[in-house]
Amino acid sequence: xxxxxxxxxxxxxxxxxxxxxxxxxxxxxxxxxxxxxxxxxxxxxxxxxxxxxxxxxxxxxxxxxxxxxxxxxxxxxxxxxxxxxxxxxxxxxxxxxxxxxxxxxxxxxxxxxxxxxxxxxxxxxxxxxxxxxxxxxxxxxxxxxxxxxxxxxxxxxxxxxxxxxxxxxxxxxxxxxxxxxxxxxxxxxxxxxxxxxxxxxxxxxxxxxxxxxxxxxxxxxxxxxxxxxxxxxxxxxxxxxxxxxxxxxxxxxxxxxxxxxxxxxxxxxxxxxxxxxxxxxxxxxxxxxxxxxxxxxxxxxxxxxxxxxxxxxxxxxxxxxxxxxxxxxxxxxxxxxxxxxxxxxxxxxxxxxxxxxxxxxxxxxxxx
Amino acid sequence: xxxxxxxxxxxxxxxxxxxxxxxxxxxxxxxxxxxxxxxxxxxxxxxxxxxxxxxxxxxxxxxxxxxxxxxxxxxxxxxxxxxxxxxxxxxxxxxxxxxxxxxxxxxxxxxxxxxxxxxxxxxxxxxxxxxxxxxxxxxxxxxxxxxxxxxxxxxxxxxxxxxxxxxxxxxxxxxxxxxxxxxxxxxxxxxxxxxxxxxxxxxxxxxxxxxxxxxxxxxxxxxxxxxxxxxxxxxxxxxxxxxxxxxxxxxxxxxxxxxxxxxxxxxxxxxxxxxxxxxxxxxxxxxxxxxxxxxxxxxxxxxxxxxx
Numbered sequence: 001x002x003x004x005x006x007x008x009x010x011x012x013x014x015x016x017x018x019x020x021x022x023x024x025x026x027x028x029x030x031x032x033x034x035x036x037x038x039x040x041x042x043x044x045x046x047x048x049x050x051x052x053x054x055x056x057x058x059x060x061x062x063x064x065x066x067x068x069x070x071x072x073x074x075x076x077x078x079x080x081x082x083x084x085x086x087x088x089x090x091x092x093x094x095x096x097x098x099x100x101x102x103x104x105x106x107x108x109x110x111x112x113x114x115x116x117x118x119x120x121x122x123x124x125x126x127x128x129x130x131x132x133x134x135x136x137x138x139x140x141x142x143x144x145x146x147x148x149x150x151x152x153x154x155x156x157x158x159x160x161x162x163x164x165x166x167x168x169x170x171x172x173x174x175x176x177x178x179x180x181x182x183x184x185x186x187x188x189x190x191x192x193x194x195x196x197x198x199x200x201x202x203x204x205x206x207x208x209x210x211x212x213x214x215x216x217x218x219x220x221x222x223x224x225x226x227x228x229x230x231x232x233x234x235x236x237x238x239x240x241x242x243x244x245x246x247x248x249x250x251x252x253x254x255x256x257x258x259x260x261x262x263x264x265x266x267x268x269x270x271x272x273x274x275x276x277x278x279x280x281x282x283x284x285x286x287x288x289x290x291x292x293x294x295x296x297x298x299x300x301x302x303x304x305x306x307x308x309x310x311x312x313x314x315x316x317x318x319x320x321x322x323x324x325x326x327x328x329x330x331x332x333x334x335x336x337x338x339x340x341x342x343x344x345x346x347x348x349x350x351x352x353x354x355x356x357x358x359x360x361x362x363x364x365x366x367x368x
Numbered sequence: 369x370x371x372x373x374x375x376x377x378x379x380x381x382x383x384x385x386x387x388x389x390x391x392x393x394x395x396x397x398x399x400x401x402x403x404x405x406x407x408x409x410x411x412x413x414x415x416x417x418x419x420x421x422x423x424x425x426x427x428x429x430x431x432x433x434x435x436x437x438x439x440x441x442x443x444x445x446x447x448x449x450x451x452x453x454x455x456x457x458x459x460x461x462x463x464x465x466x467x468x469x470x471x472x473x474x475x476x477x478x479x480x481x482x483x484x485x486x487x488x489x490x491x492x493x494x495x496x497x498x499x500x501x502x503x504x505x506x507x508x509x510x511x512x513x514x515x516x517x518x519x520x521x522x523x524x525x526x527x528x529x530x531x532x533x534x535x536x537x538x539x540x541x542x543x544x545x546x547x548x549x550x551x552x553x554x555x556x557x558x559x560x561x562x563x564x565x566x567x568x569x570x571x572x573x574x575x576x577x578x579x580x581x582x583x584x585x586x587x588x589x590x591x592x593x594x595x596x597x598x599x600x601x602x603x604x605x606x607x608x609x610x611x612x613x614x615x616x617x618x619x620x621x622x623x624x625x626x627x628x629x630x631x632x633x634x635x636x637x638x639x640x641x642x643x644x645x646x647x648x649x650x651x652x653x654x655x656x657x658x659x660x661x662x663x664x665x666x667x668x669x670x671x672x673x674x675x676x
Contacts, residue, residue, distance in 0.1 A: 034479045140652045147595045151645040159638035322478040327471025334464030338456035
């Protein structure tokens, strides 16, 4: 028999590219329905942000929270639990971090910033942990509970920034914009490129991604977490308390989303305001899936979706199509990615396609 | 005074239950066939938008509902291809569908409508004589026609599920697809049918919100009702009547929350809005034992020849 011309990797890449192509094709139809030239829209979306300092720095500004949420979601997925609650966990993290920042404005940065991040982590962790605990001990479907917790978190967050935590200036001027007072300079993440919004949050995110990798693949706890997710029964057999690991996974998952809240507060807005999350809780899911649920895949994946989000904003600003279309395209990408898993797991199907591809390839060779 | 308050809540609560019930019964068919469709929220959003747009441009509520049916069917088809043909994980697929419906409805609203506009909705239909009975008439016989239709679907769904050959096939497919397959039931076809049926009902539920209830469209107008409907299927233990009680419990809580605001009872608005969502979590936690009553193959893709 002839040696296979197509390796496993080429096969995988081919399948993924085909899936993304289909997602973008359906997206093109949607863009047409939205009275937009799809080709032009895609060109703007994928290339315009790359053309200058503004676009490039903005991509990284977006990538930082996406990466953190994506890491959290990957930890949960790897442990066999689906965390759709990123949105709520970001908000609770953001508001707790803001509370610390506003309470201790004069602490030096090197103490204050870690404190804020810890507070945000705890806030998100509690919010995720509730769902994890209910999943483990009451068998409450975690998708439904995390979604409900999103709505609850949003209302609590809005209540706080409209009421008890509103900027006193908003009250005295009578403008009433729902946002907290600005944070003291000590609570700001440092700018890493002047005259842009790019802040040190991206560095924090990358370091955390590497730490998550080491944690999941190089520690016993990480190994057990993944075991609980991959094969709960087997994990039980080797002495893993699957229930406790579910809760732990959701604590960590929520905590990472919570830190994404801190990054937005300390790095971008320097206060807690209404639209702080901008859908990162959901986009993080796409990032995690696109990154193969692997921390080192999530780093580039968050840049890709940072690019798409910035591109969509640019499209909206040029008056082409509302940026919300990017949510629909992300939805399509999720559908595409989950649909192709069968091409990797079903060996018979894989064999069939590989044989066909090999025939095609060898056919090409004969022509030459 | 207190009686007026209670009557007010009940008569406001019943029409609020209709969209939840429509979507919930649809999801029941989905889950009975073994498919967990979390995309209901996204389908509802699209149904709400196309229903609204059709009424706005053409002026016909019937066409609006028809448009919602078509959009629901298309999205259901997409969900069915992904989860049945490609055997993708159902939970996460539903989230993809939700994001698709959320993003697309918001985008198209901005492109085709732009700002807040209201449409003429469906008039209430008061039953002759019955509608004039004090209290009872006010509560039960002065609603719009869709409310009656929706509640009529409860016995109809029960009948279809338990007394027709198709209903029995649906249950077989959701309980033991391998056995159903051996008996010659086309598992994938039944699942396709159920997902599309459920999605059509979700589309209608969305259109109900804009055409019969709010008369406007706004981004994320469904406010989680699609997800709540899915949760209520658990609460109702996959039975039409149970789901109906669940939706009524819910809509009454919703009406109560609104009354609290209307009567100016001093209570932070945001905390009142939390009540229904909190109730879902409580309901899910309390009905955890009912998972053993659910379709045994719920959430598992059917792979011919596999033993699971």
